[in-house]
Every structure is written in structure tokens, then in C-alpha cells.
Amino acid sequence: MGDTFSWWGIVSAIGVLTGLGIIFGALLGMASERFKSEENPLVEQINALLPQTQCGQCGYPGCRPYAEAINQGDALNKCPPGGDATIHALADLLGREPAPLDGEAAIDDTVAFIREAECIGCTKCIQACPVDAIIGAAKQMHTVIEDECTGCDLCVAPCPVDCIDMLPRSKPLTQWQPLVSASGIIASDRPHARSAHARL
Amino acid sequence: MPAFEFPGGIYPPERKARSNQSQLQVAPLPALVTLPLKQHAGNAATPCVAVGDSVKVGSLIAQRDGMISASLHASVSGTVTQISNTAITIEADGLDSWHTMPSLDWRIAAPATLLERLDSSGLTGLGGAGFPTYIKAQVAEHHAIDTLVVNAAECEPYITADDLTLRSYPADVLEGAQLIARLCGAQTIIIGIEDNKPEAISALEHALPQAQHPAAIVLKVIETRYPSGSERQLIKKVLNRDVPSGGLPADVGTLCHNPGTLLAALHAVRDGEPLVERIVTLTGEAVSTPGNYWIRLGTSVASLLNGVGLMSGQLHQVIVGGPMMGNPLATLDTPVTKTTNCLIAATLAELPPAPVESPCIRCGACESVCPAQLLPQQLHWYARAENDSTLETLNLFDCIECGACSFVCPSFIPLVEDYRLAKQRIRMKQIETAKSDHAKHRFEFRQARLAREDAEKQARRQARLAQTQKPSTSTADDHSTPEVDLRSLRIAQAAAKAAVKKAEKVLARAAEKDPKQRFDDLETQLATAQENLKAAEARLANARDNAIHKDTP
Numbered sequence: 001m002g003d004t005f006s007w008w009g010i011v012s013a014i015g016v017l018t019g020l021g022i023i024f025g026a027l028l029g030m031a032s033e034r035f036k037s038e039e040n041p042l043v044e045q046i047n048a049l050l051p052q053t054q055c056g057q058c059g060y061p062g063c064r065p066y067a068e069a070i071n072q073g074d075a076l077n078k079c080p081p082g083g084d085a086t087i088h089a090l091a092d093l094l095g096r097e098p099a100p101l102d103g104e105a106a107i108d109d110t111v112a113f114i115r116e117a118e119c120i121g122c123t124k125c126i127q128a129c130p131v132d133a134i135i136g137a138a139k140q141m142h143t144v145i146e147d148e149c150t151g152c153d154l155c156v157a158p159c160p161v162d163c164i165d166m167l168p169r170s171k172p173l174t175q176w177q178p179l180v181s182a183s184g185i186i187a188s189d190r191p192h193a194r195s196a197h198a199r200l
Numbered sequence: 201m202p203a204f205e206f207p208g209g210i211y212p213p214e215r216k217a218r219s220n221q222s223q224l225q226v227a228p229l230p231a232l233v234t235l236p237l238k239q240h241a242g243n244a245a246t247p248c249v250a251v252g253d254s255v256k257v258g259s260l261i262a263q264r265d266g267m268i269s270a271s272l273h274a275s276v277s278g279t280v281t282q283i284s285n286t287a288i289t290i291e292a293d294g295l296d297s298w299h300t301m302p303s304l305d306w307r308i309a310a311p312a313t314l315l316e317r318l319d320s321s322g323l324t325g326l327g328g329a330g331f332p333t334y335i336k337a338q339v340a341e342h343h344a345i346d347t348l349v350v351n352a353a354e355c356e357p358y359i360t361a362d363d364l365t366l367r368s369y370p371a372d373v374l375e376g377a378q379l380i381a382r383l384c385g386a387q388t389i390i391i392g393i394e395d396n397k398p399e400a401i402s403a404l405e406h407a408l409p410q411a412q413h414p415a416a417i418v419l420k421v422i423e424t425r426y427p428s429g430s431e432r433q434l435i436k437k438v439l440n441r442d443v444p445s446g447g448l449p450a451d452v453g454t455l456c457h458n459p460g461t462l463l464a465a466l467h468a469v470r471d472g473e474p475l476v477e478r479i480v481t482l483t484g485e486a487v488s489t490p491g492n493y494w495i496r497l498g499t500s501v502a503s504l505l506n507g508v509g510l511m512s513g514q515l516h517q518v519i520v521g522g523p524m525m526g527n528p529l530a531t532l533d534t535p536v537t538k539t540t541n542c543l544i545a546a547t548l549a550e551l552p553p554a555p556v557e558s559p560c561i562r563c564g565a566c567e568s569v570c571p572a573q574l575l576p577q578q579l580h581w582y583a584r585a586e587n588d589s590t591l592e593t594l595n596l597f598d599c600i601e602c603g604a605c606s607f608v609c610p611s612f613i614p615l616v617e618d619y620r621l622a623k624q625r626i627r628m629k630q631i632e633t634a635k636s637d638h639a640k641h642r643f644e645f646r647q648a649r650l651a652r653e654d655a656e657k658q659a660r661r662q663a664r665l666a667q668t669q670k671p672s673t674s675t676a677d678d679h680s681t682p683e684v685d686l687r688s689l690r691i692a693q694a695a696a697k698a699a700v701k702k703a704e705k706v707l708a709r710a711a712e713k714d715p716k717q718r719f720d721d722l723e724t725q726l727a728t729a730q731e732n733l734k735a736a737e738a739r740l741a742n743a744r745d746n747a748i749h750k751d752t753p
Contacts, residue, residue, distance in 0.1 A: 052636035054643045062643060131642035132649075150639045 043071050049089045053081045054130035055152030057103060062130060070094070077102045081151075110151040110166040112144045118163035125155035125164060146170075204440040206433040208571040209425040210604045212357050212524065214396060219483035220360040222491040224368045227507060229296060233275050233498030235261065236287045239537040240330035242268030247288055253280045256299035258474045261288050264319070270332045270538075271322040275476040275496040287535070290498070301472035306379040314383055314469060321468035322475045322538075327351065327458035328521065330539040333465060336455065340384040343450040348386040348415070349438060350377050352393040352400070352459050353422065353429035356522030359542040361481045362459045364492040366393075366400035369463055374404075374411035376462030379469060381415040384455050389417040392438045394424040426524065427602040431456045433571050445598050460541070480536060482508045484545035486515040495536050502532035505545050516548040523551060524603040558611040566605035566615060572598050576605040576615050583622040588629065591622055599623075641724040648731035655738035662742055686747060689740045696733040703729040 047067035058078035060066040070076060076090045077099040084101060091098035114125070114134075121139040133149045136142030144155075146169070156164045238244035245262035255261060255274040262272035276292035283289075304317060319334040339345065350373070354362040366373060377389050393401060404419055411417055420438045428434055432443045434456065441452040449456050460479060467473045476497055483490040488509030495504060501518060519526040520540055536543075544551070566576035574595060582590045596619060605615045703726040710719050 047640070050636075052639040052643065054639065062647075063640070064643075130646060131639050132646050133642070148639075148642060 040068075040071060043067050045093060046070050046090065049082075049086060049093065050079060051082045051086060051150075053150040053152045055081060055150070055154060056130075057081070075099065075102065080104060081106050106151075109169045110153070111146050111149045111169040112151065112153065112155055113165045113167045114142055114144055115163040115165065116141050116143060118161055120161055122160055124158040124160065128154045128158045130154060204437055206428070206436040206571050207573050208569045208604060209427065209433075210569050210607055211424075212426055212607060214424070215357045215483075216360050216363070216396065218485075219358065219481045219490045219492060220363055220399075222489070224364045224479065224492050224494070227493040227495045227499065227504060229276060229292060229294065230496055230499040230503060231292050231294075232281075232289065232500070233292065233496060234287050234289050234500065234535040235272055235275065235498040236535060236537055237262055237272065238286070239272070239497075239539060240270045240324040240332055242266065242270075242332065244286075245269060245272045247283050249280050249283070249288070251280055251283055254278070254293075255280060255290060256297050257476055258299040258301075260320075260474075261290075264322075264332075268332060268335060270324045270330075271320060271474075273322055273474040273476050275498050298473075301468075301474070303472050304469050306375075306382065306466075306469050309469075311383055314379070317469050318383075318465060321464075321473070323461070323464055323468055324475070324538050325458060326460035326464060326478055326538060326541065328525070328539055328541065330537075333457075333461060336457075337380060337383040339448075339450040339455065344453055345384040345386050345450060345455050346388065346453045347439060347455075348377060348381045348384065348389045349435060349449075349454055349456045350389060350391040350459060350462065351429060351431065351434055351456050352391055352397075353434055354397070355394060355424070355426045355429035356524050356526075356542075357426075358483050358544050359481050359522050360483075361479045361492055361541045363397045363400050364481075365459050365463055365479055366397070367403050370400075370403040370407035371411065372466050373459045373462050374407055374417060375470075376459075376464075376466035377417065377457070378411065378413075378415055379465055380455070380457055380462060386455065387415055389415050390438050391417065391419045392428070392434045393419065393421055394428060395421050396424040427571055427600065427604065430571065430600050430602060432600070445595060475538060478536075478538065478540070480504075480540055481542040482545075483542065484518075485547040485550045486511050486545040497538060498535045500532070501529065501534045501536065501543060504536065505532065505543065510545055514547045516546055516551065519544040519546060519551070524607065525601060554614065555612045557613050560611055560613060563610060565608045565610065569604040569608050571602060571604060572600055574599055579622075580613060580615055580618055583618040586622075586625070588622070588626050592626065596622060596626070638721055638724075641721050641728065645724050645728040645731065648728045648735065652731045652735035652738065655735040655742070659738045659742045659745075662745060666745070686740075686743050689736070689743050693733070693736040693740050696729065696736040700726070700729040700733050 043064075044067075047064050050063040050067060052063050054062045056062065057080050058066045058069075060069055066074070066078065070090065076094070076096060077087050079086050080101060080103045083105050084098075087098050087101060090096075112125075112134075119136075119141045121136065121141060123136065123138050123142070125142060126134045126136060130152060131148055131150055133145045134142050134155060135145065151166065151169065153166050156166065237247065243265045246265045247262045249255065249259075249261045254277075256277045257274060259274045260271055261274050261280070264271045272288070274290055276290055277295050277297045278290050278292040281289050281291045301317070301320070304313065306314060315334050315337055318337060319332075323333040324330040325333060325336070352362050352366055354360070374389075377391075381387075381389050391404060393404070395401075401419070401421060408417055408419060422428055422434075422437050428437055431449055435441050435443060435449055435452065435454055439452075439454060441454065443449050443452055464475050464478070468475065477494050478497065479492055480495045481490075481492050482504060487505060488511065490508065493504075493508075501520075505518070518529045518532060519542075520529055520534075521527060521542055523544060523546075526542070526544070560577060560580060562577060564577065566580075570576055572595075578594055579591060579596055579599070582594065583596075599616075599619050601616050601620060603616045606613070606617075609615060703722070707719060707722040707726055710722055
């Protein structure tokens with residue numbers, strides 16, 4: 001009995017395990033301090049799925065605040081520029097049920113255009129633009145940088161002379177896409193004009 | 201040296217005899233040419249003429265825009281009648297007066313001069329993709345090139361343009377190859393040619409002994425098998441080198457050029473002629489005199505086909521390029537461009553439309569013919585399901601769209617069309633993501649700027665307040681500033697400083713990797729971090745001032 005049971009064995013085992021616990025606890029503590037990320041990674045992922053138009057149609061001042069709100073449990077379906085695609089992507093990410101879009105879907109990709117002859121140079125649109133896409137100065141004509149504009153239409157309402165239009169965005173030639181008719185499920189319903197790969 | 205093998209491949213009916221029996225001819229001058237501004241990879245060219253200007257053959261009418269782009273020249277002499285967003289139209293005066301550049305001797309001219317000439321003559325690859333030649337010649341700056349491969353395989357059925365080019369101008373093509381080899385520093389030139397072109401091979405053999413200087417030229421006759429004319433497959437076949445996935449031939453020390461491009465390069469340098477005409481195969485059962493023709497760019501397909509005896513009654517469709525990779529034309533009112541190598545006017549019996557598609561039976565025939573060693577069947581499922589992330593892990597972008605899988609599919613599934621659509625969809629998604637990232641960074645920058653301005657305004661206000669109140673007692677301090685936690689502000693300032701350093705490092709690393717690129721987004725991120733730092737510093741200084749004021753009385 002004396003060989004198999006010794007206080008020394010028990011005490012040393014407890015001591016070793018406690019020591020290990022303290023060492024690894026300290027290591028983990030240091031690592032979490034050292035490699036702390038200030039941002040919630042889930043918020044980042046949600047934000048990456050949002051279209052970044054910064055339009056505020058969801059009721060939050062920008063896409064990031066909405067991402068934070070979604071993380072807190074807000075509804076997924078408040079983003080009209082993203083449309084159904086964004087709702088489904090968010091539902092996939094968060095494991096929630098997709099809901100129909102709350103609001104009217106954006107019909108087309110648009111861009112703001114200032115009718116420069118009518119602009120009075122009030123700078124109100126410049127202050128409203130969330131991405132600094134409008135250039136101009138007080139009492140000078142303003143204009144929109146098309147490539148930077150996200151089409152959020154936040155500049156339209158503040159304009160005192162209503163000289164801002166939302167126009168369809170011109171598509172560069174390089175982004176041309178072939179028109180694809182939704183292929184019928186039954187093969188024989190499909191049109192025969194599939195001649196690009198005619199058989200030799 | 202044995203010929204090495206690439207995997208897969210098919211043996212479609214060749215049908216080259218229809219167009220390679222007659223000599224190379226010159227097509228009549230067109231009365232009107234329509235020159236699209238984008239006939240090449242990259243950005244469209246910018247017009248530099250006005251409506252009503254009179255131009256000569258070879259006059260510059262559109263300037264290249266950006267790095268990957270090519271200039272455009274008038275292909276007939278006459279008057280510019282229309283400039284639209286996509287094309288310039290010139291009405292010919294029939295005089296055909298030329299505007300050529302001074303002749304250069306490629307053996308003695310400086311490489312920079314030669315590159316500038318290739319650039320200013322608007323030269324692009326004439327094989328298919330239309331990549332600007334001067335950029336391809338510049339790869340020697342970043343890569344060590346030892347071998348120039350002349351791609352004379354011309355593996356697609358029907359097309360014989362390279363065959364006739366080599367038969368008619370063997371010495372000029374070899375001289376052009378020497379010119380490009382000198383520019384890119386290649387010591388060896390290998391001509392890869394399929395064994396179904398005996399006349400071109402004998403013409404080359406005749407010309408070879410006189411053209412061995414400065415680089416040694418080797419002629420390699422390879423077995424006729426589609427798609428040996430694809431860049432990667434040909435390099436594998438003649439050199440046994442594997443171009444890495446997503447890489448370029450330059451990564452394995454080679455450069456690949458089409459004989460037509462080499463001939464055009466020589467014309468540009470030796471004769472000072474910009475790229476205004478090319479050799480095109482006009483063939484198919486629906487034309488009575490098929491053959492190869494020198495054709496001015498911008499000539500309409502309808503007038504060309506009518507010139508070679510188009511039988512409109514029998515015409516089923518016109519295909520630009522070969523039957524495997526080409527595209528059917530929706531309208532014959534289409535101009536010939538720098539990348540048009542073949543026009544097939546096919547009858548219904550010749551190229552019948554594909555039968556109705558049936559479900560995939562998982563026979564695996566597509567997998568065994570794929571020259572890129574992909575899994576066409578898997579790609580098919582995931583492309584139809586729009587599962588883009590899986591498509592990318594299955595290396596969809598290594599697909600060369602050769603059409604071998606569609607050709608052998610017993611269910612007549614248009615596999616390549618699925619892949620093309622999927623590729624386009626993924627590319628559009630990438631553009632969208634880049635755009636939204638850009639907007640996000642601009643938004644963050646604006647937020648940081650507003651915060652900084654606010655903090656600075658606050659600081660100025662504090663300073664004003666402090667000044668006005670100094671003469672009197674400083675009891676007002678308690679209600680003017682709430683107690684600010686100095687420590688948390690200091691931490692925020694340190695974090696902002698670290699963020700600036702990190703953004704600087706990321707930008708520097710990216711710039712080091714690719715110095716020619718622009719990094720607007722990374723610069724915006726750096727500016728955002730700097731704004732944040734300034735705001736944090738302003739707030740910290742403000743709080744310190746307050747603390748000092750509190751302590752002093």
C-alpha cells in the first residue's frame with residue numbers, strides 16, 4: 001500500500017497541473033491582450049456583404065452602423081440597394097430566415113448628375129455626400145465625380161434649386177454582358193439558336 | 201528532341217483544303233471602313249480626329265488610352281464621316297495614299313526606339329486575344345526570356361491564314377521573329393507547326409538557313425491535334441515547360457507570337473507601316489471562291505463575302521474565328537478587326553445547329569479530352585448552380601475555352617458557354633466588390649476627416665475660452681469641460697499611430713511588388729488612418745491643456 005499511495009505523488013500532480021494551468025492561462029491572457037482586435041469580426045463580415053452605397057435607406061447613417069445593428073439583432077431586409085441578393089447572403093452568413101425586402105428595390109444602377117447651369121453653389125450637396133464624390137466650393141459650381149458616386153441620392157433632397165438628377169450609370173464596354181434568356185427547365189422548350197458551338 | 205505531350209485533345213475534321221488551295225490575294229479597297237475603338241485587350245482608344253478631317257492610310261485616328269491599349273490608324277485614305285462612342289467611320293476617296301513612318305533597321309536601332317515604334321503602329325497580337333505587342337515585348341524588363349515560340353500550329357479547323365502567311369512570306373516572318381527575339385532577349389526561336397501544312401513547312405525550311413542570325417531558329421513539326429495552337433499547350437509540346445496556373449508564358453522564360461504578328465511587326469519597323477491590314481481566311485461552303493486575302497481593317501463582312509461569291513440562299517450563319525472557339529455573327533454589317541483571322545460562311549448542312557441538350561450522363565468523355573486537365577463535368581454542375589466559390593477552387597479560370605469538351609459531349613451540353621457565362625459572372629462580381637470596397641474606404645475617410653475637423657474645432661474653442669477667462673478667475677472650468685479620461689485618450693492616440701504605421705507598411709509593400717500600379721484605395725486607407733491620428737492627437741492635446749489649467753489654480 002505504502003508503495004502505491006503517497007501524499008507526495010498527489011501533491012506533486014496537483015502542483016504540476018496547477019502550474020500548467022497558470023502558465024497557459026497567462027499565455028492565453030497575454031495573447032488575447034496582444035492580438036486583440038478592436039472590431040467584432042462578425043460585423044466586418046456583415047459589412048463586407050452590404051453594398052456600401054452609404055445611402056441610409058435602412059435608417060442608419062451608413063452601411064457599417066447597419067452592420068452593427070444587424071449583429072445586435074436588427075432585421076436583414078432593410079437594404080434596398082443590395083436587394084434580394086444581399087438579403088440571401090446575410091441570411092446564409094447568420095443562419096437566419098431571409099425576409100422579403102422592406103422597401104422598393106433599386107431598379108437601376110444610377111449616378112447623380114448636377115445640372116451645372118442651375119447650380120447656385122450652396123455646398124449643401126457636398127455636405128450630404130457620404131463618400132466625398134462632389135467637388136465645388138461656396139458660390140462656385142459643383143459637379144459629381146461619376147466614378148466615386150454610389151448613387152445613394154442623399155444629395156438630391158438638400159439641393160435648394162432641385163438641380164440634381166439621378167441618371168442611369170453608363171456601362172463601360174468592358175463590362176458588357178451577353179443577354180442570357182433564362183434557360184427553360186425542359187430542354188425541348190429552349191430555343192434552338194445555340195449555334196456558337198455548332199457541331200462539325 | 202522528342203515532342204512532348206499535352207493531355208487531352210481532339211481530332212476534329214480539318215476542312216482546311218477549301219481555303220488553302222489558292223494563292224494569297226488582295227481584297228479590293230473598301231469604299232467605307234468602320235474602325236472600332238476597341239479591337240484589343242484593355243482600354244478602348246481615344247479618338248484624335250474630328251468629323252470631316254481628311255486622313256491618309258496609316259494616319260493616327262485614335263490614341264491609346266492607358267498601358268494596355270493600342271492606337272488605331274486609318275486603313276483607307278479619305279474623309280472621317282462619323283465618330284461614335286465605339287467606332288470611327290471613314291469614307292474612302294479611292295486614292296489609297298499612304299502616310300508611313302521612317303524606316304528603321306531593327307539590327308541597329310535602340311530597343312527603346314523599336315518598342316516606341318511597335319507602340320505607335322498600334323500593333324496587337326493577330327492570333328485571337330489581341331494583346332498589345334509592345335507590352336508583350338516589354339516583359340523582358342521583369343522576366344528572363346530565353347525562347348521565343350512562333351505559334352504556327354493553327355490547330356482550328358478551316359483557318360489557313362497563318363499557313364498562307366508562312367507560304368507567302370517565310371523570310372519576312374523569320375526576320376520579324378528575330379526582331380522580337382532581339383527585343384525580349386531570347387537566344388532561341390522555336391517554330392511550332394502542325395504536320396498538316398507541308399507547303400508552309402517546306403517554305404520555312406528553304407528560308408531557315410539564311411535567317412539563323414542573331415538567334416538560332418529551330419523548326420519543330422508536331423502532330424496535328426486540337427488544341428495544340430493554344431499557347432500553354434504549344435509550349436508544353438515544343439519545350440516541355442508547364443506554364444503555371446494563372447501565370448504567363450514569361451514565367452517559364454518563353455514568349456509566344458503568331459506569325460501574322462511577327463510579319464506586322466516587321467512591316468511596322470522596316471517599312472514604317474502601322475497595322476492597317478491583315479490576312480483573313482474567307483471560307484465556308486456558302487462562298488464560291490474561298491481563300492486568303494489581305495484585307496483592310498474596318499471592311500464590312502458583307503462586302504467581303506459578296507466579293508468572294510456569297511450564295512445568300514444557302515447561307516446559314518457566318519462565324520468569326522474558327523468553328524471551335526469562334527462566335528456567330530448576328531449581322532453581316534460588322535467590320536473586320538485586328539483579331540479577325542477567319543470568316544466562315546457556312547451552310548446548314550456544313551455546320552448544323554447542335555441538337556437539343558440532354559442531361560449529363562457522367563460518361564467522363566469531357567474530362568479525358570480537356571487539355572487543361574480540369575473537371576468539365578464538375579464545372580458544369582457548379583456553373584449551372586452558380587456556385588462561384590467552388591468554381592474558383594476547381595480552377596475555372598484555367599479553362600482556355602477550347603471547346604473540346606463540348607465537341608465530345610454525347611448529351612450535346614454547351615459546356616463552354618456555361619463556363620464563359622460563369623467567368624463573366626465572377627468577373628462582374630469582382631468589379632462590384634472592388635467598387636463597394638472603394639466606396640467603403642471613401643466613407644471611412646470622410647468619417648475620419650469629420651471627426652478630425654470636429655476635434656480641432658473643439659480645441660480652438662477651448663483655447664479661445666481659456667484666453668478670455670485667464671484674466672478673471674478660472675472657476676468656470678468645471679462646467680466648460682467634463683472630466684476627460686486622459687489615459688483612454690492616450691491609448692486611442694497610440695492605436696491611431698499604430699494604424700498609420702500599418703497602413704504605410706501595407707502601401708509600401710504593395711508598391712514594391714508592382715511599382716507601375718496605382719493604389720488609390722490603399723492611399724485612401726492611409727489618409728484615413730492619418731486623419732484618425734490627427735483627431736486623436738487634437739483630443740489628447742485638448743484634454744492635457746484642460747488638465748494643466750485645472751492644476752495651476
